[in-house]
Amino acid sequence: MEIKEMLSLARVPSILMLGLVYVTYVLIGGVVFWKLEGELGQKDISSLLLHKKALLTKYTCLNQEGLEAVAQVVYDASKAGLSLKGNYTTDGFWKFTSSSVFAATVVTTIGYGNMSPSSTAGQIFCVFFALFGIPLNLVVLNRVGKYMLVIERNISDFIEGKTGRRTCTRFFVHLVSYLSGAVLFFVVPMIVFQQHEGWTYSQAIYFCFITLSTIGFGDFVADNNPDREYPDWYSVLMASWIFFGLAWLALLINHSMDILERLNTYCKLWWGGQTQEPGSAEGDNPDTQVEEEDEIKKPPETQ
Numbered sequence: 001m002e003i004k005e006m007l008s009l010a011r012v013p014s015i016l017m018l019g020l021v022y023v024t025y026v027l028i029g030g031v032v033f034w035k036l037e038g039e040l041g042q043k044d045i046s047s048l049l050l051h052k053k054a055l056l057t058k059y060t061c062l063n064q065e066g067l068e069a070v071a072q073v074v075y076d077a078s079k080a081g082l083s084l085k086g087n088y089t090t091d092g093f094w095k096f097t098s099s100s101v102f103a104a105t106v107v108t109t110i111g112y113g114n115m116s117p118s119s120t121a122g123q124i125f126c127v128f129f130a131l132f133g134i135p136l137n138l139v140v141l142n143r144v145g146k147y148m149l150v151i152e153r154n155i156s157d158f159i160e161g162k163t164g165r166r167t168c169t170r171f172f173v174h175l176v177s178y179l180s181g182a183v184l185f186f187v188v189p190m191i192v193f194q195q196h197e198g199w200t201y202s203q204a205i206y207f208c209f210i211t212l213s214t215i216g217f218g219d220f221v222a223d224n225n226p227d228r229e230y231p232d233w234y235s236v237l238m239a240s241w242i243f244f245g246l247a248w249l250a251l252l253i254n255h256s257m258d259i260l261e262r263l264n265t266y267c268k269l270w271w272g273g274q275t276q277e278p279g280s281a282e283g284d285n286p287d288t289q290v291e292e293e294d295e296i297k298k299p300p301e302t303q
Helices: 002-006 012-058 063-081 096-107 120-164 168-197 202-214 235-271 279-282
Strands: none
Touching: 002 168, 012 063, 012 235, 096 120, 096 235, 120 168, 120 235, 168 235, 202 235
16 A cells, blocks of 8 residues: 555656756756856867977977976875975975864865875775764754754744734744855855955855855865965864854755745645645655754753
8 A cells, every 4th residue: 555655646746747857957057067168178178288389399308208297296286285386385284274174074075175185094084084973063063053043933933022923024034044144154254265365256155155065176275275374263264164154054955945845745736636735744844844843942951
C-alpha cells in the first residue's frame, strides 16, 4: 500500500515537474554563462598567447623550457603567499591568523582553494578536522540561526501586541530583518573589502555572496594578497563576518526553502486534485516554522 501511495498520480507528476524545473534551471544557467563568458574566455586565451610570443621574442635567452620554469616559480610563490614584485619576503599564508581563517573555511565548506595542506600529516589532520568540524559547524550555525529567529519573533510579538496587526507586523519585521542583514553582511563588508583589497564594488559584493553561500570559487580571496599589508584585526573581523553571515544567510535560505515547499504543496493539490488544505501539509516539512515553534520559544537549558 505504501508503494502505491508513493507512485500515486498525485505525487509522481509533482516530483517529475520539480525535477524538470531543476534541470531546466541548470541548463538555462549553463547557456547564460556560456554566452557571457565563452567569447571572453577565447579572447583571454588569444591575448595570453600573444603575450607569450612577445615575451619569448623580447627575451631571446628565454626558451619554452625556461618560460615553464619561471611559470612554476610564480605558481609556487602564489601558493606560498610570497610576493615576487620586490626584494623582500613575507610570513606566507601559514601565519596563525590566516591558518585560523583557513580552519574556518574548512569547517564551513567554503574551501577557496588558495591554501591547502601540503604535508602528509597536515592532509590527514585536515580530513579528521573536517569530519568532526563540519557537523559541529552545522549544529552551531543552526542554533545561532534559531536565536536570530527568536529575537525576530520576540520583536514581532512585541509590535503585534502594540498594534494588533499580525500579518502586517510579521511582514514588516521580516523585511527589516532582511534589509538589516543585507546591510550588515553585504554592504558594510563590501565597503571594507573595497578599501583594503582594492576591488571594485561589484567584485566585493560578488565575493561576499560567493563566500557566505559557501560556493567559494577562490578567484577573489580576502586577506590573501602578499603585496598588501593588513591590520591585525582584519582576519578576526573576517572570521566573525563569515560565521554570523553564514548563520544569517542560512536562515534566509531556510525561509526561501519554506516558500518553495509551500509552492510545491500548492502544485500537488492543483495537479492531483486533492481536497487537502495547503496548511495541513506543512506539518510534513521538518524545516517549517510551525514545527520549530515550541523549540525556539526559549533558549536551550544549560547544565
